[in-house]
Amino acid sequence: MTLSFAILAGLTVGSAVAAMSLRNLVHCALGLVLTFAGLAGLYLQLNAEFVGFTQILVYVGAVAILIVFAILLTRGTEPANEPAAVSPWAGLPVAVLAFLAMAAAVLASPVGKRLAAPVPEVSVKTLGQKLMTDYVLPLEVLALLLTAAMLGAVIIAMKDKEDLQ
Amino acid sequence: MLGTGILKGMVETAKNFAGSYHDPERLTTVEYPEQRIAPKENARQFPMLIHDTEDPMKGLRCVACQICEKECPPQCIYIVKSKDKRADYKGQMQFYPATFDIDISVCMSCQICVEVCPFESIKMDTEFELSNTDRFGGLLIHKEQLAKSNEHYRKIHPADAAASDAVLAAEVAKAQAKAKADAEAKAAKAAAEAKAKADAAVAGTVPAPATSTAPQPTSPPAAPAA
Amino acid sequence: MAEVFQAIDQFPVTLKTWLLGHAAGVMPEWALPLLSAALSITPILAVFPLLFALTTVIERKGLGRIQNRRGPNRVGIPLTNIRLAGFGQFIADGIKSLTKEDIVPRSADKVVHFLAPIALLIPVLLTYSVLPFGRNMVPLDLPQTGLLFFFALGASTELSVFMAGWSSRNKYSLLGAMRAIAQMVSYEIPLILSALTVVMIAGTLSLSGIVESQAEVRFGFLHSWHLFTPWGLVGFFLFLTAAAAEANRTPFDLPEAESEIIAGYFTEYSGFKFAIFFLAEYLGLFAMCGLGITLFLGGWLPPFKFLGFIPSWCWFLGKLVALILLFIWLRGTLPRLRTDQLMGFAWKFLLPMTLINLFVAGLWHLSVTSVPMTVRWIGGFALLAIPYWLLGRGFEAKVGKREYRFAN
Amino acid sequence: MTPLSGYLLVSALLFCIGLAGALTRRNAIMVLIGIELMLNAANLNFIAFWRFSEHPETQTGLMFALFSIAIAAAEAAVGLALIITIYRHFRTANVDKVEAMKG
Numbered sequence: 033m034t035l036s037f038a039i040l041a042g043l044t045v046g047s048a049v050a051a052m053s054l055r056n057l058v059h060c061a062l063g064l065v066l067t068f069a070g071l072a073g074l075y076l077q078l079n080a081e082f083v084g085f086t087q088i089l090v091y092v093g094a095v096a097i098l099i100v101f102a103i104l105l106t107r108g109t110e111p112a113n114e115p116a117a118v119s120p121w122a123g124l125p126v127a128v129l130a131f132l133a134m135a136a137a138v139l140a141s142p143v144g145k146r147l148a149a150p151v152p153e154v155s156v157k158t159l160g161q162k163l164m165t166d167y168v169l170p171l172e173v174l175a176l177l178l179t180a181a182m183l184g185a186v187i188i189a190m191k192d193k194e195d196l197q
Numbered sequence: 198m199l200g201t202g203i204l205k206g207m208v209e210t211a212k213n214f215a216g217s218y219h220d221p222e223r224l225t226t227v228e229y230p231e232q233r234i235a236p237k238e239n240a241r242q243f244p245m246l247i248h249d250t251e252d253p254m255k256g257l258r259c260v261a262c263q264i265c266e267k268e269c270p271p272q273c274i275y276i277v278k279s280k281d282k283r284a285d286y287k288g289q290m291q292f293y294p295a296t297f298d299i300d301i302s303v304c305m306s307c308q309i310c311v312e313v314c315p316f317e318s319i320k321m322d323t324e325f326e327l328s329n330t331d332r333f334g335g336l337l338i339h340k341e342q343l344a345k346s347n348e349h350y351r352k353i354h355p356a357d358a359a360a361s362d363a364v365l366a367a368e369v370a371k372a373q374a375k376a377k378a379d380a381e382a383k384a385a386k387a388a389a390e391a392k393a394k395a396d397a398a399v400a401g402t403v404p405a406p407a408t409s410t411a412p413q414p415t416s417p418p419a420a421p422a423a
Numbered sequence: 424m425a426e427v428f429q430a431i432d433q434f435p436v437t438l439k440t441w442l443l444g445h446a447a448g449v450m451p452e453w454a455l456p457l458l459s460a461a462l463s464i465t466p467i468l469a470v471f472p473l474l475f476a477l478t479t480v481i482e483r484k485g486l487g488r489i490q491n492r493r494g495p496n497r498v499g500i501p502l503t504n505i506r507l508a509g510f511g512q513f514i515a516d517g518i519k520s521l522t523k524e525d526i527v528p529r530s531a532d533k534v535v536h537f538l539a540p541i542a543l544l545i546p547v548l549l550t551y552s553v554l555p556f557g558r559n560m561v562p563l564d565l566p567q568t569g570l571l572f573f574f575a576l577g578a579s580t581e582l583s584v585f586m587a588g589w590s591s592r593n594k595y596s597l598l599g600a601m602r603a604i605a606q607m608v609s610y611e612i613p614l615i616l617s618a619l620t621v622v623m624i625a626g627t628l629s630l631s632g633i634v635e636s637q638a639e640v641r642f643g644f645l646h647s648w649h650l651f652t653p654w655g656l657v658g659f660f661l662f663l664t665a666a667a668a669e670a671n672r673t674p675f676d677l678p679e680a681e682s683e684i685i686a687g688y689f690t691e692y693s694g695f696k697f698a699i700f701f702l703a704e705y706l707g708l709f710a711m712c713g714l715g716i717t718l719f720l721g722g723w724l725p726p727f728k729f730l731g732f733i734p735s736w737c738w739f740l741g742k743l744v745a746l747i748l749l750f751i752w753l754r755g756t757l758p759r760l761r762t763d764q765l766m767g768f769a770w771k772f773l774l775p776m777t778l779i780n781l782f783v784a785g786l787w788h789l790s791v792t793s794v795p796m797t798v799r800w801i802g803g804f805a806l807l808a809i810p811y812w813l814l815g816r817g818f819e820a821k822v823g824k825r826e827y828r829f830a831n
Numbered sequence: 832m833t834p835l836s837g838y839l840l841v842s843a844l845l846f847c848i849g850l851a852g853a854l855t856r857r858n859a860i861m862v863l864i865g866i867e868l869m870l871n872a873a874n875l876n877f878i879a880f881w882r883f884s885e886h887p888e889t890q891t892g893l894m895f896a897l898f899s900i901a902i903a904a905a906e907a908a909v910g911l912a913l914i915i916t917i918y919r920h921f922r923t924a925n926v927d928k929v930e931a932m933k934g
Contacts, residue, residue, distance in 0.1 A: 037833040041841045048845050048868055052852030057860060058589055062535065064864050065582055067845070071871050074838065075896075078882040081568045083896050085575040087874075090900050093578025093611070095867065095907045097604055100585055102860055102911040104601075106918040123854025131847035135840060144836030146883050156567045156628055159890060159897075167894055174901050181905035185912040199772075199815025206756040210489045214755075217488045226492050 037077060044070030057103045065096045079151050082159060238354060241321035243301045243338070244274075244310055245345040247361075249286055253344035258318035260285065261294040265310035265319055273303035274310065286365065287372045297340035301327060317361045320345075323353045425732075432734040435466065436559050463562040467551050474743075475705040476513035482751045484509065489755035523694035528592055531691065535590035540692065540699040543583035546576040547703045550710040555631045557723045557736030569630040570622060573714060574615055577669065580707065581607045584678075584688050587700070591691035599687025602762065603671065603678035609769040610668035610675075616777035617662040620784035621649055621718045630714075634722030644728050648721035653803030654784040657811075659719040661777050663746075666711035668769070671704060672750055674757035677765060712746040713739070772814050779810050838879035846872035859914045859924045863907065870903045 044067055051063030068091040075084035138144050163171050217223045227234060250256030261278040277296035285291045310319045322345060329335030351358040430437070439462045446458050480495060487494025498515045499506035527536055550573050552563040565572055581604050588600020622628055625636035639647040649655035668675035679687040689700040716722060720742050723735035760768070783806050790799055849868030856862055874896045881892020918924045 034833055037837060041837070044841060045844050045848070048848045051864060051868070052848050052856070052861070056532075057858065059535075060861060060864060062582075062586065064867065067868065068871070069579075071845075071875060074841070074875060075878050077833075078838070078878050080878045080882065080893055080896070081565065082571065083874075083878060083893055083900070085568050085571040086897065086900055088575035089571065089578050090904050091871075092582060093575070094608070095904055097581055097585070097608060098907050098911050099860065099864065100582075100589075101604075102914055104589075104597075105915050106860065106924040123851050126854060127847040127851035130850060131843055134843035134846070138836050138839040138843065141836075143883075144834060144839060146835045153888060154567070154890060154893070157626070159893065162890060162894065167898075170898060174898060178901065178905050181909050185908045188909070188912040188916050198812060203757065207752060210752065210756045213491055214485065214488045214752075217491050223491045224493065228493070228496075 037074075040070050040073040040077065044074065058100065061096060061099045061103060064099065065092055068092050068096065079154070082154075082156055236323045236353070238356065240323045241306055241308060242323055242325045243304055243306060243321070243327070244299055244319050244343070245322040245324075245350075246297060246340060246343045247318055247320055247347050247350055248344050249347055253341070253346070255283075256286075257293060257340070257344060258286065258316050259294050259297060260291040260316055260318070261297075262292075262315070264313050264315070268309050268313045270307060270309060271303045271305055273300045274298070275300075287369055289372070294340060297343060299338050299343060300336060301338055302332070302336040317365055320350055320354070320357070320361070428732040428734070432558060432736075434734075435557070435736065439463070460562075463552075467548075467562065470740075471551065471706055471709055472702065474709065474747075475702055476517070477510070478705060478747055478751075479516065479701075480510055480512045481748075482754070483512070485748070485751045486755050489752075517698070520698040521695055525694040525696060526691075528691050530592045532590040532592070535586050536691075537696075539583050539587035539590060540696045540703070542586060543580055544699055544703045544706075546579045546583070547707045547710060550576045551706075551713075553630055554710065554713045555634050555717060555722050556713075556739050557734065560723075560736060561631050564629065564631055566627075566629045566632065568628055570618060570628045570633075573630075573710075574611075574618075577707075577710075578607075578611060580703075587692070588688035591688075593691050595684040595686075595690045596688050599678045599684050599690065602684075603688055606668055606671075606675065606678060606765060606769075609766060610665045610773070613661060613769060613773035613777045614665035614669055616774070616781060617658045617665060618714070618718055620654055620658045620781055623781070623784055624649065624788055630717050630722075634717055634724065637721045637724055640728050646721055646724045646726060646728065648719065648724070648726065650719045650721070652787060653800060653807055654780050654787055655719055657776070657807045658780050658784070659715065661773060661780060662715050662719065663749075665769075665773060666708075666715060667750065667753070668765075670708035670711050672708060673754040674760050675765060676759060677762060680759055708750065709743065709747070712743050712750075715746065716742045771817070775814055776807075776811065779807065783807055835879060835883040838875060842872045842875040842879065845869075845875065857925045857927055859917065859926050859929075860911070862926060863910050863914065866910075867903065867907065870899065870906075874899055 047063045047066035047070060051060050051067055054060050054063060068087060072084040072087040072091075075081075075087060213223070247258050248254075248256035249258065261276055263276050263278070266272075266274045266276045275296065275298040276294050279293045279295045282290040282292055306321070308321055311321055327336070347358070347362075350361070439459070442462060443455065443459055447455060450458065484494035484496070494509065495512045496509040497506060498509055498511040500511065527533060553561065553565055553569045553572050555561045555564075584603045584607070585600050588596040588598075588603070591597075621633055625633045627633060627636070637646060637648050641647050641651075645651070650659050667673075671678050678684075679689075684690070689697060692700060716739060723739045725731050725733060725738050783803050786806070787799060787803055794802075846869050849865040849872065851865075852868065853862045853865030856865065877892045877896045877899070881887055881890070881896075884892065914924055917929055921929050923929070
């Protein structure tokens with residue numbers, strides 16, 4: 033385990049805990065951003081530069097902004113005197129049990145001890161060529177999904193305006 | 198077409214840019230503390246008090262009537278009337294301001310004090326370099342600083358000062374005419390009384406009334422246009 | 424003679440290698456990469472903030488001249504009468520902002536309020552690490568993802584803007600932040616799409632690779648800058664427009680529209696934090712200009728081959744200064760847009776134009792061998808000019824002749 | 832060099848933090864954030880397995896991660912649009928209070 037991995041993992045997990053446990057929703061969103069950035073750092077450690085920077089571009093640049101906008105548009109939904117979470121005993125044991133099961137599986141498996149192969153020769157060019165040949169169908173479906181999502185988001189968010197008229 | 202307006206505007210600003218270097222006439226500003234633009238005649242900043250004689254404190258036209266204090270919209274004038282009286286420019290005995298303060302941090306230069314002053318005493322100054330490190334005491338201007346000579350007023354607002362001088366001259370003339378008429382009337386009355394006495398002494402008749410013989414004072418001169 | 428020019432050209436690289444070579448004997452092994460990084464970072468941290476400082480003075484002087492004023496011309500060397508034509512102004516401004524009181528609103532979110540300027544400056548500074556400033560002068564050459572790195576960091580500044588606006592607990596700040604985010608998200612798409620044409624033609628995301636793709640010499644003297652193609656010319660101006668919006672420059676400076684919302688998202692910042700926002704904004708603009716130079720203006724390449732003796736980094740800096748002056752000129756010329764005009768311009772004009780430009784670039788690339796040059800040029804321009812005219816007409820139709828109801 | 836299990840443990844931890852948050856928080860946006868965390872944990876798994884696989888040159892894990900990032904973006908957009916609509920309708924984003932369909 034290298035120092036950089038320890039720092040990045042600590043940052044990612046710590047900020048994820050912060051993102052899930054803080055009271056203020058905007059603080060939660062900012063914690064989430066830190067988690068995304070830490071994950072991008074982990075991707076870079078795994079020699080997945082392209083995915084790492086895409087992660088920052090999409091998650092930090094777009095998804096986090098969306099979440100922040102949604103928080104501001106639905107402000108005042110959590111009264112101060114009301115607890116932010118339902119009784120923690122409902123969800124926490126499930127999560128802890130799930131983690132224990134997964135950790136046991138990971139630690140028991142021989143795959144987990146595997147060390148990385150020499151740095152693979154990945155170029156963006158081959159990635160693009162693969163997208164246009166082997167993965168062209170998923171790509172097209174994804175394009176359709178994104179278009180549908182965009183239209184859907186616009187229509188859902190606009191619906192009430194028509195009702196008002 | 199989209200974009201032609203932008204290009205036109207850029208040509209215009211480029212002309213300004215280059216022009217301001219080779220043609221100093223274009224520059225609308227001057228380098229202030231060293232160079233100054235002569236103030237416009239109708240410029241006004243804050244009020245001042247006009248005095249006529251050499252000693253500013255003795256020659257103030259202000260008679261502490263306190264009209265300006267009452268009329269001032271932001272209430273920035275503070276006057277204390279004197280206990281004693283002194284002769285004004287007409288020789289009439291008048292009060293004078295023991296204290297006359299203007300808070301120029303409050304004053305809004307509206308000139309209403311000037312409009313209401315019946316004694317041509319408070320006028321607007323053009324002095325604007327009044328910045329001060331003391332924001333409370335330093336901006337409260339006392340009568341010593343407010344007092345400005347009539348020559349100063351003539352220099353900064355010649356037309357207004359001429360009009361103001363004409364009004365004062367008319368006042369003086371009126372006062373003198375009245376004094377003269379009073380003196381004449383008095384003299385006539387005295388003469389008539391003397392004559393009546395003499396007549397009574399001579400004929401023993403009732404003395405005739407000596408009223409309405411004094412000449413009426415001339416009608417006041419039309420106020421010169423400001 | 425050529426050796427001398429080359430030595431000047433490669434002087435920064437030689438200096439760094441020389442210093443590293445000497446340090447290798449003195450310093451422990453693990454410290455060498457750190458020293459190498461520091462040696463790469465130092466010139467960036469020295470040159471660009473200095474350029475920022477000079478730009479603030481030049482901008483104020485230039486704007487003054489455009490408005491027939493003199494601009495700052497007093498501050499020179501203290502205690503003497505030497506004025507330096509006002510170029511001491513930035514030092515005075517710096518000292519002023521350093522010594523000013525740092526005011527934090529009582530109800531502000533103190534931690535986020537403190538972190539926002541830092542979170543804005545760091546990504547902006549990091550974008551400089553992939554720009555090729557000269558031949559062999561890239562601090563961090565990412566052969567696979569250089570451009571993506573730049574855009575990823577550019578996108579992460581939006582969040583810092585939000586942090587600043589939200590944490591101030593001020594309506595103007597929040598409004599400014601919302602405007603800034605909406606604008607940056609909208610203009611990021613045309614920005615990336617206009618840069619994508621170059622990636623398509625050059626076939627690489629590496630910025631030094633993109634510069635090298637423009638090194639080919641045409642007609643014996645002209646370097647094949649991407650600007651010298653129909654799609655490159657149009658793409659460059661689309662890129663500049665989107666870059667101006669990304670960097671919040673006039674006419675797209677609505678987030679800081681002082682006539683409406685004071686100073687936008689940094690209304691509640693004062694002293695040094697304000698200076699950091701100011702610095703980050705200008706550094707962001709310079710980085711955008713640097714990217715535009717790399718993508719379309721041949722990076723550190725001279726326009727003509729016979730001018731190659733001038734050092735490569737001089738070319739980069741010269742082009743950068745020229746673009747900065749262009750932005751100052753634009754600021755002196757154009758008024759600010761309205762919010763709906765801003766959004767309409769991004770989605771109804773820039774986005775379709777960049778998409779068409781992408782298509783034209785594809786056609787250009789495919790017709791390299793088969794179609795004669797003149798036909799490609801005329802065809803490319805026709806394909807771009809007709810939509811430009813149509814879209815621009817639709818855009819202009821809304822700004823009809825103004826009618827004054829009471830004045831006439 | 833960190834072995835595969837390190838990345839997998841981080842990923843499992845992230846997943847469980849997201850799960851706990853999604854199960855316990857009342858606000859719909861927080862639930863969505865929890866789901867985003869779980870998606871990201873899965874992504875980290877894809878990348879880690881790709882890097883440690885015997886044939887990284889096939890790039891399958893990378894592809895999957897890229898696709899999942901794109902889908903997550905779409906999911907966030909639609910999810911947040913739904914939350915905003917629900918908020919407009921019920922004046923709350925609290926998932927416990929939105930019970931119009933409750934019998």
